[in-house]
Amino acid sequence: QFRFTQACLASLQEHQGAERFEVIVVDDSSTDATAEVVPRMPGVVYLRNETNSGFITSCNRGAEAARGKYLVFLNNDALVRPGWLTALLDSFAEEPRAGIVGSKLLYPDGRLQEAGGIIWQDATGWNYGKFDDPEKPEYNYLREVDYCSAAALMIPRSLFASVGCFDSRYAPAYYEDTDLAFKVRKAGYRVLYQPLSEVIHYEGATGGTDLSTGAKKHQEINRSTFAEKWAAELMTKPAHGDLAPLQLAPPDRKNILVIDHHVPMPDKDSGSLRMFQILKILRQLGHRITFVPDNLAYEPPYTCELQKRGIEVVYHPYVKKVRDYLLAHGASFDVVVLSRCDFARKHIADVRLHAPQSRIIFDTVDLHYLREDSEARLTRDPEMRRKAQEKQQLEHELIDQADETWVVSPVEQELLREKWPRKSVQLVSNIVDLPGSKTPFALRRDYLFIGGFQHRPNTDAILFFVQKIYPLVSEHLGDAKFYIVGGHPPPEIVALATERIIVAGLQKDVRPFFDSVRLSIAPLRFGAGVKGKINQSMAFGVPVVATSLAVEGMELRDREDVLVADDPENFARALIELYKSEELWNRLSENGIEKTRVLYSADAASQKLEFLFSNEHLKSAVRPAGLEKTEIALAERN
Template sequence: MPFSIADARFLLARATGLLHRGLLSLRTRGMASSWERVRAQLRPSSPALRAALYLPPRTAFAPFTLPTSAAPRASVVIPVYGELAHTLACLRALATHPPAAAFEVIVVDDGSADKTAETLPQVAGLRYHRRAANGGFIAACNDGAALARGAVLVFLNNDTVPQPGWLDALLATFDAEPDAGLVGAQLLYPDGRLQEAGGVVFNDGNAWNYGRLGDPSHPRYAYLRDADYVSGAAIAIPRALFAELGGFDTRYAPAYYEDTDLAFAVRSAGRRVLYQPAAKVVHDEGATSGTDTGAGPKAYQVRNREVFRAHRAGALAHHRAPHEPTPATLHAGQRQVLVIDALTPQPDRDSGSLRLVNLMRLLREEGAHVVFLPANRSYDGHYTDTLRQLGVEAWCAPHAARAPAWLAEHGPRFDVVVACRHYVASEFIPLLRQHAPQARLVFDSIDLHYLREQRAAEVTGDAAIASAALRTRGRELGVIAACDITLVVSEAERVVLQRDAPDATVEVLSNLHSVAGPGRPFAERRDLVFVGGFRHPPNVDAVRWFAAEVFPLVRRQLPEIAFHVIGGDVTPEVAALAALPGVVVHGHVPDIAPHMDGGLLAVAPLRFGAGVKGKINLSMAHGQPVVATSCAVEGMHLVDGHDVLVADDAAAFASAVVRACGDATLWQALATHGLENVARHFSANAARAVVHRVFMA
């Protein structure tokens, strides 16, 4: 094909645009950052990133249907001006992978001269609106908002391909974060690389596409966080709030900086602007307006930056000067807390994990930025993703280097570091003192391991366990001495440390639970329930003792009753209990609520252990009464006969179970008082004062 004048003009325009953007980058970002962006631009994308995307094939148009609703929760507004092929790809993605939420789609045609007007009305389920004259992006979006019926407006560029689950993720953010006012998607290039993970605005009005050309799965970009702005290519906002703010500000007509200004207006109204990485949208940046800010529609970007800078001068004065953003600078105004544990917490499997996740949630509520690093650096699927959806910056391999290198890079940014479990903390303390000397070092014991092992030795009479307990005691007390503050879960454990570590600063931070409510009434419940993970030896001993020595006595008086054993990592000894009459071994169950709300009574037959028993809190939080041993209720502020029944030998334990199962009045009193106990001693509100002293002061 011969080289034409048009080809020459194209190359000249591209070169001019690159030169203009390069000079702008040097002025705002500096040489090092600009060079890194050039390298990232030239570096080829991993084929795996593109393979993970849904990109509809470009085929000849044939009518299709959008499964929209006449009573939508969300109204998706798509402004278009020509570029029919892009619009059809966007609509096909919505049709092929429709959201679970009820939605409608409104396409506002801003005077397209191509075949848009004759083609789009053939898409069933689409609301097509053609403007009388071309008015630009802002006018088209505001027109679409005026036509919307949903409670949430979602603005979507026509040169996007929304990925499966994108809209539901945006909407779920409003459910999880009641103060959210504007939520933006994770924008991806068609090759799978990151285009934007929320935006950063500097004090001179310039903006930075955070994460540009990076790996979208990198921990830096994979967690829910507040952003200075989110690109209008894919954003969601409550329709009432958008109307209250007057829509997109027409001072920026026809386009550019209107989305940035909207974010500032949302914050001025007391609401948050959030970046949601679970909402993934491919955006063919520049497909409709080009990329050259020196000519064409993009020239408005330069003009409107000055308009924006003048309009938002007061707010911009509190922003940082141009720099390359990092997690440290993004959260520079917050207390930054690093949490280290052996593994990523699995709150549906053990009470220690539930406590840790709720602690991180509480820290976020108190205004801290939380970073989590598992010692094994493993990505743990939805458990890691759950932390990220809470707004926790959760790291894992391959992006997290080994601890020495990771802490050398990140250690200086932390105000507080909490290391969980003595065997994890002992490994990290030297590194933390070297790389984060400014940080307050907190040891979270979870429970006092040496106390648990001592009690196991007493129950079993095993000399080897007793010897191991002494070694654990030395290591654990050594960690306590090396840290600034130690957390224990009960007053009883604090008393132990007053004796064994009198110079230590010790705070009680017990289990953290939400009160689920009373569940079903007495008449609609049945059977006995035990909940606990079986990597924990006290739980194995407890269910074996109960099934062998207590449950047969219960069955003599209640022959139809069953004993449900729930918990992961079932050992062969526990699995064998299923052969006994009335014993049902479930193993791990993904949803514990039906067993909590429908089980008549919970049992906690622990013969040794330490700490506070999450299984008891969990049952009581659901209005499920508990029969327990003295060891199980230690440090839990419980009174025998008032909010729990306590028994330590087999006959007494069986008698207490039978009594609670047969007396509706007693059962109701225990249930009511148990709920009150959780609210008083084990809720987030009960822990706030300690959390503030330890982490925020």
Template structure:
């Protein structure tokens, strides 16, 4: 396909932007860091493969034990009829990788005539029930329901090999999404191809196994998603809910469509039916009943389609018409579809902008939207991508994302709102959106006013080249604001600045988004000073060079035993070398969980000498009841009162005095701690932002 003018403009703007940001990085970060950043941006990596599929070794039967509990959270019900070797492989997989959740395993034998009875009796921990006569799959499952003791019943075919973590992923879904009434696993063929990531039901009652023969890592199938039904080969449901329905419906005996009927009953009862791709189960489809619908038990599939269609005729009128080809646009047609375009997926454990974006996504999902994330670099973000997929976000990446323009050409028409994050991303993508998604409301998220931050950095360093670069950034940001429908700002101070610089722009305030974590440890139990911030952000590096080099020695003179914990990713060697000269300074670098430092450190410091926007490091500390000493720049636009919510100090001596005072004054510490928590709830919580999010994205 030939390149359109919009595509050409996108690629040209991206190249020019990379050159400009590279030159700016050389001036502020040096050549080593800049070279490393360029390498990361230019490197195209295939998505990391998930762990290889586990398969138990084929071996002669010998006694072994399976997980068991007298008080199980989940009861795994495995109906069997002959095929003892498959049952053995399934049980061996459960034994090799026992779930973390307490469970029991019930094998319900529907009158097998092979080795099943003899083998099952010799497996320790297994609950084995033999039916008096063969009644079929539904009868065996309902026997298992009557025998189950767990809070959840998990139906599992005997011709499956559950993969490590499968059960815990299913059960965690009920905790993550309380409205869940039924959740199914992603089913795979033994060769690793996708068998089904949830099922689609058409208006005539026929069904489609979504994703069959595709890659399970394809973005269309890899995220948590509402499904029309989930196969009874591997699904979980609250036992009380299944009992309320009387088990699986005997109208579909001996088998087929009972799982589809169950899913429709769950939805009719006000619950959600979800497919959980984090739960992987290999299914040797057709082992029990074959695949020929013209004869044998499989023939009941054709008959039961009509039974199902007659029972759910009203509900089926809302389904896709038979003959449709399901895809994301159609499957989410009843939802408001929101596209987020940024360079890479957010990493909320690394920077405050990512945490804000991650929590915004959570709010959009809670508001009923379907969220799609498009990283312009095309990279799979590893755990960060999986975290979004676990929420239900459709995250695209290479090799399925083959260029932003090509992707928008295919998908652009389905979105009502597009969020563009950062001015250089927005300026590159706007021409493509005008061409391929003209119907969408465009929202520009500044994250902070980059030109304001760059201008202040240039003034602090007295660098005219940085000042000129800041003016170019200003022109780019203002042009994007003029070209988009809404601009998101993070502080009232920035809104006031824009009232002067761009009075005609429609702006909305959406500040940092935090959950109020609570008080943490009490004053007497807390120790030391804490700073949290990533060092790819120039204001953070300057802040630590100043604090460690000039401020902390003054503090140590008055508090000789005090320690300072510097936490944040991408620490340069120069900062580590400086820290090594100062007793009491510990540079931890990246830590996966900062909560112990927020809840256990006595005082947080925010010694920023330039910057813009709202400082997530201050929000994070306050959300954990940790008082803060900040510079005027760091406290700007955060609704903070000096001496009530925060201590504000500028200059090395004044900053050191404030830290010592807050560290030693228990009454002052308690006042700031309590008021800081109130500040987060009033101004930076998700409840505080709900009206803006609804107005901008959901109305």
């Protein structure tokens, strides 16, 4: 079987990423060219058994010789694909208590071989999705599974040793990987399937497929051994062939469906970052999450970023219409979150019809009509005023129809609670990571604005700043550069570029900017909600100069957390003062990080989302049976 070993090693070399690893080949007393060729391969540790000892003994011997933090067991009849190892390793970084992470196994003809293993109550097993299309959404998100095949799995070396390695009672092979998974789970760790790690496996190439001969005959013998050892655990497993439990949320957790305009792109806009964080936190809280983009588009790398974290993403061509998905699966959801008013309006009737048992949450992201109304007041445009009124009517109708409404600022929450005192109006604000400040004041220079230019308030803010404020600033800070960071800058923004005004466009990694600039500006003249640009800057410890509208609803104190100024002269004066005063800079930087931690961190959001999806909260707001839609709005409890 040397040709399989050779091909496996070649694939490891071809698809080697940034990870450093050692390759250990355990030769189980082969009679082919292995013993002659493999020892001469550079970078390979070669171990040979004097007698044929079987899969378990060979794997345990290889593990004992390994030096790395993690072990990867990989059959020699396997070919790895690009990114396979990174995906396994990342799972341990992302998932607390991960104990085993297994790859998606594919047949050479492209069909799915295994998307995680299932163990039935009678101790027989099944490869989930066997022979199906491997690109289907249901096989392409991180999931907890009963076991992963040892054809391709990763486990921390210390954990492997602490649970007793592969159990020799299953020698020479079969059920050792299943037993290992059960031992790891009993030790308090999780067994996960990671579909972003893909491995082609020539199933049976070395062990055969005939259950009556060779090592394969031990499969049935070892099933009995396994069933006896794990009898108590097997009583909790479903009957043979029952796949329904796979669609259930864990105990005391919820099946949650989220519908938004497209897959969140957190490096492009504040709304996407917030949605990405919400989805990630809900998954970390143990809920089963399904995300349906209204456009049903599969959009790498963003779709994969959700899938690798355990969020199922539905996409075309496997679903043709959102309505079709609701018709087929709506009855399984406890909660449906509809994000943004235009898309909530599009789907709310179908959700009520096909998921009548679910609690509908309308996530405003921000109250769109407030943003459009503030623009209408600034521009005195009657057409914009008319659009704002139409948007207000739409959003109010959705609040009436939904069981709960989410807003991002206390100002919006108070506004809606005054109008709907008996409705559940909840504050779920922006959520940012807290990288903090790593560069002292003296080593910083320049300043920036960050924001996507598909958002009209950002274009207006930059034009206002450059035309009215920048000339006043440049008189005093002539050497300072102004960076404009954000995707899709329109021609009028691109035209602003000079030697000291740098239109940087979309940046996948904004950390270098925030680690080097002295301050950030938010000269917004209209808008609504909480401004992600301010959250993001403060999280990096970069103080902000902002208009009063930009900080509305953020509970920030002038000259303690932020500098607030509205007219050009005062804004320029504040910017110059902050740029030059180390004492003021340090105070705002430290206070900004702390305020962000308290109000906008993942920890703060996790506590709020834990409450909002708790049985206590959901039961307190259950719709009384038999009410018509028009009555539901009056029956809600806050």
